[in-house]
Amino acid sequence: MSAALALEQALNGVQLGVMLFLAAAGLTLIFGVMGLINLAHGALFMTGAYACAFLTRETGSFWLGLAGGALAAAAAGAAVELLVVRRLYGRDHLDQVLATFALALIFSDAARWIFGPQPLWLDPPAALSGAVPLPGGGAYPAYRLAIIVAGLAAAAGLHALIARTRLGMRIRAGESDREMVAALGVNVALLYTAVFALGAGLAGFAGAMVGALRSVQADMGEPVLILAFVVIVIGGVGSVKGAFAGAMLVGVTDTMGRALLPALFARIWDPATAAGAGAAVASMLIYMLMAAVLVLRPKGLFPADG
Amino acid sequence: MKKRILGAALAAIVAAGGAAADPTRIGMITTLSGGGAHLGVDVRDGFQLALEQAGRKDVELIVRDDARKPDMAKSLADEMIQKDKVAILTGIIWSNLAMAVVPSAVRQGVFYISPNAGPSALAGRGCHRNYFNVAWQNDDLHAAMGAYMKAQGFKRPFILAPNYPAGTDALTGFKSTFGADVGGELYTKLGQTDYAAEIARIRASDADSVFFFLPGGMGIAFLKQYAGAGMTLPVFGPAFSFDEVILGAVGDAAIGARNTSQWAYDLDNAANRAFVEAFRKTHGRTPTLYASQGYDAARLILSALDAADPVKEPDAFREALRAARFESVRGKFRFGPNHHPIQDIYVREVVPGDGKPTNRLIGVAMRDRQDAYAAQCRM
Numbered sequence: 001m002s003a004a005l006a007l008e009q010a011l012n013g014v015q016l017g018v019m020l021f022l023a024a025a026g027l028t029l030i031f032g033v034m035g036l037i038n039l040a041h042g043a044l045f046m047t048g049a050y051a052c053a054f055l056t057r058e059t060g061s062f063w064l065g066l067a068g069g070a071l072a073a074a075a076a077g078a079a080v081e082l083l084v085v086r087r088l089y090g091r092d093h094l095d096q097v098l099a100t101f102a103l104a105l106i107f108s109d110a111a112r113w114i115f116g117p118q119p120l121w122l123d124p125p126a127a128l129s130g131a132v133p134l135p136g137g138g139a140y141p142a143y144r145l146a147i148i149v150a151g152l153a154a155a156a157g158l159h160a161l162i163a164r165t166r167l168g169m170r171i172r173a174g175e176s177d178r179e180m181v182a183a184l185g186v187n188v189a190l191l192y193t194a195v196f197a198l199g200a201g202l203a204g205f206a207g208a209m210v211g212a213l214r215s216v217q218a219d220m221g222e223p224v225l226i227l228a229f230v231v232i233v234i235g236g237v238g239s240v241k242g243a244f245a246g247a248m249l250v251g252v253t254d255t256m257g258r259a260l261l262p263a264l265f266a267r268i269w270d271p272a273t274a275a276g277a278g279a280a281v282a283s284m285l286i287y288m289l290m291a292a293v294l295v296l297r298p299k300g301l302f303p304a305d306g
Numbered sequence: 307m308k309k310r311i312l313g314a315a316l317a318a319i320v321a322a323g324g325a326a327a328d329p330t331r332i333g334m335i336t337t338l339s340g341g342g343a344h345l346g347v348d349v350r351d352g353f354q355l356a357l358e359q360a361g362r363k364d365v366e367l368i369v370r371d372d373a374r375k376p377d378m379a380k381s382l383a384d385e386m387i388q389k390d391k392v393a394i395l396t397g398i399i400w401s402n403l404a405m406a407v408v409p410s411a412v413r414q415g416v417f418y419i420s421p422n423a424g425p426s427a428l429a430g431r432g433c434h435r436n437y438f439n440v441a442w443q444n445d446d447l448h449a450a451m452g453a454y455m456k457a458q459g460f461k462r463p464f465i466l467a468p469n470y471p472a473g474t475d476a477l478t479g480f481k482s483t484f485g486a487d488v489g490g491e492l493y494t495k496l497g498q499t500d501y502a503a504e505i506a507r508i509r510a511s512d513a514d515s516v517f518f519f520l521p522g523g524m525g526i527a528f529l530k531q532y533a534g535a536g537m538t539l540p541v542f543g544p545a546f547s548f549d550e551v552i553l554g555a556v557g558d559a560a561i562g563a564r565n566t567s568q569w570a571y572d573l574d575n576a577a578n579r580a581f582v583e584a585f586r587k588t589h590g591r592t593p594t595l596y597a598s599q600g601y602d603a604a605r606l607i608l609s610a611l612d613a614a615d616p617v618k619e620p621d622a623f624r625e626a627l628r629a630a631r632f633e634s635v636r637g638k639f640r641f642g643p644n645h646h647p648i649q650d651i652y653v654r655e656v657v658p659g660d661g662k663p664t665n666r667l668i669g670v671a672m673r674d675r676q677d678a679y680a681a682q683c684r685m
Contacts, residue, residue, distance in 0.1 A: 005510035012502040117339035117371075118347070119523050121555040124534065131536030138509065141534045144502065213531065214499035215523050219340055219373075258503040262492055271491050275477075279469040279493040 004138035009259045010252065011134075015144045017251025018151025022206035024228040024235075024243045025158060026077075026199020032238030032304050033174040033195050036085060037093050039100040041203055041228065042221025043107030044080075048073035048204025049211035049220060050111055053120045062125040066208050073204020074197040081196035086189070104221065111218040119217035147209050154202065155244055162240060171195060175238060175304060230286055234293045236300030245301050250286050257282035329366040330611060333386035334397035335379050335407065338371035341497060341523025344551040345399045345596045346371070349421045351589055352600030353396070359584065360608050368392065374399075374497070376406040383407045387416055393616040394419060396603055399596075401425040401444060401472035402496070412436040417616055417623070421603035422596060425471045426478075429646050430679030436620075438627055438645040440606050441599040442568055443677030444472045445479025447544035450566040450651035450671035451517060452484030455542055462489030463542070464513035466504060468524065469493035476519040476544070482678060489513030494520075499527045505535045515539055521546035526555045533559035540564075545654065545665075549594040554662045561663050563656045568649050569598040569636045570667040578635040592664070598635050605632040644683035648676045 027041045052069030056062050080103060088096045123129070124143040131139040162168035170191050173181045182188045207220070214220070231250050235242025262278030269277065293301065334353065336346035350369055357365060368390055372379040379398060386392045395411050396419045398404045404423035412418050412434040420439040428434070429443045455463055465480055465488050467473035473493060481488065490511045494504060505528075508516060516539050520528045525547040532541070533556075541560075545567035553560050571582045571592055581601055585593040593601075609632040614622035630641055642648045651672045654665040 002510055005506060008506040008509070009503060012506060015502065016500070112339065118343040119341055121526060121530075123530070123557075129534060131534065138506075139536045141502075141531070141536070143534060214527050215341060217340055217523070220499075255503045259507060271486075275491050275493045276469060276474065279495065283495055 002136070004134060004136035005259075007134055007136060008138045008140055009255055011140055011144070011148065012259075013252030013255035014248065015148050015151075015251070016255055017248040018148055018155065019206050019210055020224075020227055020231050020251055021155055021244050021247035022151055022202045023224050024231040024247055025155075025240055026196075026202050027225075027228050028232040028235070028238055028240060028243045029171070029195055029199050031232070032240075033171055033178075034085075034089055034192055035178075036088060037096050037100065038085070039097055039225065040080065040103035040107065041199070042225030043104045044073045044077055044200040044221075045203040045207040045224050046111060046216075046218065046221040047076045047107065047200075048207035049216045050115060050120070051204070052208035052211055053122045053216045054115075056122055057120075062122075062212065065122075066205070069208030069211075070201045070205035073207065074201030076204075077200020078193055078197040080200075081193050085196065086192070089192075104225075108218040108221065115218075117218070119215040120211075121215055122212045124212045143213065147213070150209065151206075154205065158202070158240065167191075167194065227286070230290050232300075234290055234300055236302040236304055238304030239300070239302040242300055242302035242304070249289065253289050254282070254286050257285035261285070329364045330394070330616060331366050331368065331390055331392040332394045332396060332607065333383070333390060333392035334367060334369045335372050335382045335386070335395065335403075336369070336397035337374045337399045338369075339373050341499070342374050342399060342521070344549075344594070345422065345522055346397070348551075348594045348596035349397060349399065349600035349603075352585065352593060352597035352602075353421065353604040354600075355581075355585055355588060355597075356601045356604035356608065360604075362608070362611075365608070365611065369397070372398070372403060374403070376403050379403040380406045383411055387411060387414055393417065394607060396421055396607075398423050400470070400496075401475070402470045404428065405471060408437055409434070415620070417620075417627070419603050419607055419627075421599045423472065424475075424646065424677075426475050426677075426679050427471065429644050429677050430682035431684075433644045433679075433683035433685060435624060435645075435685045438606070438641070440603045440647065442649070443646045443679065444475035445482065445677055445679075446675055447546070447566045447568065447651060448476045448479035448517075448519060449483045449678075450653075450675060451542055451544060452480040452482065454564075454566065454653055454671040455515065455517065456484050460515045462487075462511075462513050463515045463517045464488070464490040464508045464511055464539075465517045466492045466494060466508075467519040468496040468498070470496045473519065479678075480517060489515075494524075496524075498524060501528045501531050502535075504528075505532055505537060508539070509535070509537060513539060515542060517542045518547055519544055521549075522552075525549075525552045529556040529560055545595050548654075548656055548665065549596070550592050550664065551594060553656060553659075553664060556663075558658070558663060560656045561658055564668070565654050565656070565665070566651050566671050567595050567654055567665075568647070568651055569595050570652055570654055570665060571598075572665075572667050573635070573637065573652070575635070575637045577633040578637075581635045602632070602634050602636070602639075605634075606630060608632070642676050642680045643685075644677070644680045646677050646680065648674055651675050 048069040051072035052065040055068040056065030128143040231246040235246030265274035610626035613626035
C-alpha cells in the first residue's frame with residue numbers, strides 16, 4: 001500500500017470514527033449519568049438528518065439545515081425525556097429497553113409517514129463539494145475533511161464542557177453518585193433533561209452531517225445504534241473518553257479491514273474468492289475486536305467507575 | 307339473537323369465500339421502503355399500469371412491502387400462498403430475497419414470474435417449470451458491458467458489486483466476456499451507503515475505468531461520493547447503476563457514463579411508445595427499466611390468462627407463458643429452454659437532459675443474448 005493510499009484510508013477511518021463518537025457520546029453519557037439504556041438514540045440521529053434535509057430544502061442553506069438538525073434532535077431528546085424516559089429511571093433495564101425500542105419504532109414510522117418511504121437526498125454545500133490534494137499525490141473530499149474537523153471540535157467542546165463548567169461538574173457528580181447530587185440540592189430533573197438533550201443534539205449533529213454524504217432514510221439509525229453500542233462497550237460504558245477511544249478504534253479497524261483484507265486474502269486465494277471472503281471478514285472485524293477487548297478488559301478500555 | 311348474528315356472519319364468510327374463488331389472485335412482494343424503494347415502486351407501477359389498461363375485473367393484485375428483508379419476504383409469501391390463495395407470485399427485486407422465496411413457492415404449485423431478480427442458481431440446476439424470468443438472468447447486462455468495454459479498448463477496469471447472489475453473478479458475468487484480467491475487483495456490503503474506503507482503493511489502483519453494479523440508493527451514494535472525491539476515470543455499469551431516479555439524485559456528475567440495458571425509453575417500437583407515453587401521463591415521470599419489466603411481467607401473465615386458468619389448467623397456463631404471446635416493450639422477445647429471455651442488450655449513454663441528465667440509446671452491445679446457465683437446466 002502506497003503512502004498516499006494509507007493516508008487517505010487513515011483519514012477515512014478517522015472520519016468514520018468521529019461520526020461514531022458523536023453518536024456514541026450521548027449514549028454513554030445517558031447511561032453514565034442516568035443509568036438508562038436508550039435504544040431510541042439511533043432515532044435521534046435520524047431525526048437530525050431528516051430535520052437537516054427538510055430545512056436545507058426549505059431554506060436553501062445547508063448551514064441552517066445543519067444547525068436546525070442538531071437543535072431539532074436536541075429538542076426531540078428533551079421532549080422524549082420529559083414525556084417518557086423520566087418514568088423509566090427507577091425501572092429495571094428490561095423495561096427501559098422495551099420502552100425505548102418502542103420509541104425507536106414510533107420515530108422511524110413517523111419519519112416514513114411524514115417524509116415518505118423513499119430516501120431523501122441531500123448534497124454537501126457547494127463550498128465543500130470538491131476534493132483537497134493530499135501530500136503524496138492523493139486527494140481527499142473536502143466535505144469529509146470538514147466532518148473530521150467539526151467532529152474533533154465537538155469532541156474538544158464536550159471535553160471542556162465536562163471538565164471545566166458547572167454543568168460538567170454536575171454531570172461528573174451524577175455519574176459517581178446520583179443520590180448524593182440530589183441531596184446536595186442540585187435540580188436533578190433539570191440536569192437529566194439537559195444531559196439527554198445534549199446527547200441527542202450530538203447524535204442529531206452527526207446525522208445531519210452524514211445525511212449529505214449518504215442518504216436520509218427512516219432506517220438509517222439502526223446500524224449506527226448498533227455500532228455506537230459496540231463503541232461504548234469497547235470504550236467502557238459510561239465513559240466519554242472511552243467512547244472517543246472506542247470510536248476511533250472501530251472507525252479505523254472497519255475502514256482498514258475493508259481496505260486491506262481483500263488484498264491480503266488475494267495472496268492466498270484467487271481474486272474472486274478473496275474479494276468475497278475479504279468483504280465477509282471485514283464486516284465481522286469490529287465484532288471480533290469487541291470480543292477481544294472484552295476478553296482482555298471485561299469493563300472496556302476506560303471503565304467509568306475506576 | 308346471538309344465533310342470528312352468527313348465521314349472518316357465516317353467510318358473509320361463505321359469500322366472501324365464494325366471490326374470492328373467482329378472480330385470479332396475483333401476489334406482489336416487492337421493495338417499497340428504504341434505499342431500494344424506487345425499484346419496487348416502478349415494478350409495481352408498471353405492473354398496475356398494464357392491469358389497468360387491460361381493464362380486467364377477474365384479476366386481483368395484492369401488493370406488500372418486503373423492506374429488502376429475506377425473512378419478511380418469506381413470511382409474506384407463506385401468507386399469500388396459504389391465506390390469500392394466490393395462484394401467481396411476482397415482484398421480488400433482490401436475488402437474496404428471491405432465493406428465500408422462489409424455490410419453496412414453485413414447489414407448492416404456485417407460478418412465480420420474476421420481474422427483476424434472476425439469480426444464476428434459478429437459471430441453471432435450480433430451474434423449475436413454474437418459474438419464469440421476464441427481465442433477464444443476472445449475468446446478462448454485465449456480460450454485455452464486459453463485451454462492450456473490451457470492444458472499446460479498455461484494458462484494466464476496476465469492477466465492484468455488493469456481496470450477495472446478484473453481485474457475484476454480476477462480476478462473473480462481466481468477466482465471462484471481458485476476461486479475468488481486470489484492474490481490481492471488490493465486493494461491498496449490500497445496502498452500504500459509505501464508499502470512502504472503496505473509492506480510495508480505486509484511486510490508488512492503475513485502473514483505466516470503473517465498472518460498478520450498485521442498484522438503487524447504493525448507486526446514488528457511490529456516484530455522489532465518487533464525484534466528490536475528485537475521481538475522473540470513466541464509469542460504466544449495467545442500467546441498474548444509472549436508472550432515471552439515480553440520475554435525478556446524482557445530477558451532472560453522471561454525464562458521460564455508459565450503461566447496458568435490455569430496454570430503453572427511447573427504443574423505437576409501437577408497444578414501447580405507447581407504454582412510455584401512458585406511464586408519463588399516469589405518474590408524471592419517465593419510467594425506469596424496472597417499470598418496463600413490471601409492465602412486461604403483467605402483460606405476459608395477462609396473455610397466458612387469456613389462454614388458460616393457472617389453478618384449473620396449470621399445464622396449459624404454463625405452455626401459454628412459455629409461448630410469450632405478448633408484445634414486449636423491448637421489441638422481439640422469447641423464452642429460452644430455462645424460461646429466461648433471449649433478447650438484445652443495448653448500450654445507453656448519460657446525456658444532459660431537461661433539468662436532470664437522462665439516458666440516450668447509442669447502440670447494441672449484444673444480439674440475442676442467452677444466459678450461460680440454460681444448458682444446465684433440466685425440467
